[in-house]
Amino acid sequence: MVTIATNxxxxxxxDWIIQRISAIILSLYAIFIFAFWLLQANAGYYAWQELFxxxxxxxxxxxxxxxxxxxxxxxxxxxxxxxxxxxWLRLTTQILVYILLVFYVVWGIQILWD
Amino acid sequence: xRTKPVYLNLFTIxxxxxxxxxxxxxxxxxxxxxxxxxxxxxxxxxxxxxxxFNQLKEQFIHSLCAxxxxxxxxxxxxxxxxxxxxxxxxxxxxxxxxxxxxQSSYLIFVLSFIxxxxxxxxIW
Numbered sequence: 260m261v262t263i264a265t266n267x268x269x270x271x272x273x274d275w276i277i278q279r280i281s282a283i284i285l286s287l288y289a290i291f292i293f294a295f296w297l298l299q300a301n302a303g304y305y306a307w308q309e310l311f312x313x314x315x316x317x318x319x320x321x322x323x324x325x326x327x328x329x330x331x332x333x334x335x336x337x338x339x340x341x342x343x344x345x346x347w348l349r350l351t352t353q354i355l356v357y358i359l360l361v362f363y364v365v366w367g368i369q370i371l372w373d
Numbered sequence: 374x375r376t377k378p379v380y381l382n383l384f385t386i387x388x389x390x391x392x393x394x395x396x397x398x399x400x401x402x403x404x405x406x407x408x409x410x411x412x413x414x415x416x417x418x419x420x421x422x423x424x425x426f427n428q429l430k431e432q433f434i435h436s437l438c439a440x441x442x443x444x445x446x447x448x449x450x451x452x453x454x455x456x457x458x459x460x461x462x463x464x465x466x467x468x469x470x471x472x473x474x475x476q477s478s479y480l481i482f483v484l485s486f487i488x489x490x491x492x493x494x495x496i497w
Contacts, residue, residue: 279461279464282457282461286454286457289450289454304419304423304426304427307419307420307426308420311420327409331405331406331409334399334402334403334406335403335406337399338399338402338403363409363410363413366413366417367413370413370416370417370420
């Protein structure tokens with residue numbers, strides 16, 4: 260029996276909802292960045308600086324990063340529980356992925372607000 | 374009592390195209406997970422300083438390695454994105470029938486291929 264104590268949501272349904280909501284946020288962000296890149300014909304250093312010094316953009320980006328972490332965690336959780344049936348191997352992988360994802364959040368904060 | 378594992382030789386099974394879409398969705402997701410640090414490095418380099426920004430630009434113009442990683446990441450993202458939309462639309466009840474599911478599967482491959490070609494063209 261695969262142990263089920265490392266889910267993000269409180270139920271499979273909640274994971275399902277978190278995946279969809281995070282997917283929507285991620286999609287909106289990707290579309291925005293794409294549109295910005297497309298419309299800013301020669302987006303140089305200053306254009307991107309200006310964009311990311313805007314507080315709303317910083318918030319949006321951070322929100323997207325958090326959504327990415329949630330979305331990625333659930334995805335990796337699904338993959339590890341499906342394929343890594345040896346408990347210690349699965350749990351070790353999940354712990355490492357978890358630490359990595361927390362690192363990405365901290366890194367993101369540093370990139371956006373330093 | 375644990376049941377004995379069943380041996381399924383995956384190479385002998387003829388998979389429907391919907392199954393291919395599904396496993397590629399999973400694979401592209403896994404690949405994207407490994408691309409996250411590159412995305413953060415790109416964001417960091419672009420914002421840190423003028424020098425790092427220009428260095429980044431140089432990499433994307435000249436480095437084969439950087440171009441390949443970028444192309445693979447973006448293609449994986451587009452595929453995962455299209456297949457994800459198909460997932461959500463099917464959740465909402467659209468195109469759930471077997472024939473519609475097959476058609477949307479082909480559509481995913483066509484769209485992803487087109488995206489891959491356009492992105493490849495832009496990068497190279």
